[in-house]
Amino acid sequence: MKALIVSDNHGDRDVLRELKSLYQNDVDVMIHCGDSELKETASEMTGFVGVKGNCDWEGNYPKDLVVEWGVHKILVTHGHVYNVKMSLMNLSYKAREVGATIACFGHSHQLGAEIIDGVLFVNPGSILMPRGRTEKTYAFLTSVDEKLVVQFYDRNHKELVELTTEFNLK
Secondary structure, three states, rough: OOOEOOOOOOOOHHHHHHHHEEEEEEEEEEEEEEOOOOOOOOOOOOOOEOOOOOOOOOOOOOEEEEEEEEEEEEEEEEEEOOOOOOHHHHHHHHHHOOOEEEEEOOOOOOOEEEEEEEEEEEEEEOOOOOOOOOOOOOEEEEOOOOOEEEEEEEEOOEEHHOOOOOEEOO
């Protein structure tokens, strides 16, 4: 199974159209972690599972949601209500509360993937305004046997191979 994860495009419609065009038929789910600055009814958001970011003033996005993904539950949120720029502790509590094995979030504009207390946390970075790195990024999450693989790609759709990581949740 494969998921596309993107966040923080801040109104850039072209990048969402491009990602959909390239990948919508190759993934099982397309996740947007908020700050699209588009209504959920915008054509660019069609096909994405999306949540409300701190810059999403219009629309009726939920603050977070849970996606059933094979044997996994993915908690999707923007992260601002869980204070992810300071710590992942609050988000970790929420993930455990909903029984998620994966938590996808944005807000900080800093890409990352790590396991905390048996939950895989994935931040795809920002596809428009990255922090901590120069590349504008998005991510793929792939479930292979008992492993989860996180791959980051730049705006030119080039894999950042040095950041690819395999995780075993067992």
